[in-house]
Amino acid sequence: MLLDTSSLYFRAYFGVPDSVRAPDGTPVNAVRGLLDFIARLVQDHRPDDLVACMDFDWRPHWRVDLIPTYKAHRVAEETPSGVPDEEEVPDTLSPQVPVIDAVLDAVGIARVGAADYEADDVIGTLTARAVGPVDIVTGDRDLYQLVDDGRGIRVLYPLKGVGTLQVVDEALLREKYGVGGSGYADLALLRGDPSDGLPGVPGIGEKTAAKLLAAYGDLAGIMAAVDDPASKLTPAQRKRLDEARPYVAVAPRVVRVASDVALPEVDPAVPRTPRDPAGLERLAERWGLGGSLQRLLTTLHSGAC
Secondary structure (H helix, E strand, O other): OEEEHHHHHHHHHHHOOOOOEOOOOOEOHHHHHHHHHHHHHHHHHOOOEOEEEOOOOOOOHHHHHHOOOOOHHHEEEOOOOOOOOEEOOOOOOOOHHHHHHHHHHHHOOEEEOOOOOOHHHHHHHHHHHOOOOEEEEOOOHHHHHHOEHHHOEEEEEEEEOOOEEEEEOHHHHHHHHOOOHHHHHHHHHHHOEHHHOEOOOOOOOHHHHHHHHHHHOOHHHHHHHHOOOOOOOOHHHHHHHHHOHHHHHHHHHHHOOOOOOOOOOOOOEOOOOOOOHHHHHHHHHHHOOHHHHHHHHHHHHHOOO
8 A cells, every 4th residue: 555645644634623733732633634544544455565655856856847837836935956846835734744754654654755756756666566456545636547457556536534535446547537547647648737737738628638549549649640641630639739749748757657766675564563662652742643643553553463
């Protein structure tokens, strides 16, 4: 089980009241909400391995160099080259992220990230390496591109907390979007995604993109059809795709998650007892983690019985 950690703690932050606070009054709604999420996921799905995948760079410069609008609307402050830009996040969420990191480390849940890469790329790499089924827990539809029924790779998409998860497999993707997992990145590239600052091809919406992919197989096939006078593209489609060549040439590298990121070695096994009991006790007292942490520890321990 691979957790898109920032996606989940954002959902926890907005789903748990900010009246949930530490003894000193500091909000810990994202921390406690995430711990409850993980406890529920482990209880319901009993994974053998569990990895919290991290955004060490939520907006890598190499992606921005290719498409300057990439996530530009979410930048709070631009930073010098080589340093990740600051993301616009609620004032009371940012201080909770280091607490989340510390608690996950003390519990012993593997936490993995890579410089210059997003959590999506970490997930893509770990998925590529996996020898068995993989459940990806994320509220980010970008990761639908990894769904592969043949390899047992699916996305668990939270609809309400993590108590209600939509299991995304290729059948669901074909029903909803008209493509399988391997075609989802091309669909997203063509249609665009305002939430990520991806412009897409003007005039090519989701339904048209799906029809083009069904007719021509993939992005390369579609662009080959642009150059083929005998293809059945409409004049408007041919013109729009032809004019979008500069975008189409670079967008695949931006949209498709990486699968070959160098990652540190970690033990992904679900921990049955805390890695640092004393440190965890200090964190629990300092931040008032109470029942949320206890529920997680009880659930992790019960997996060994």
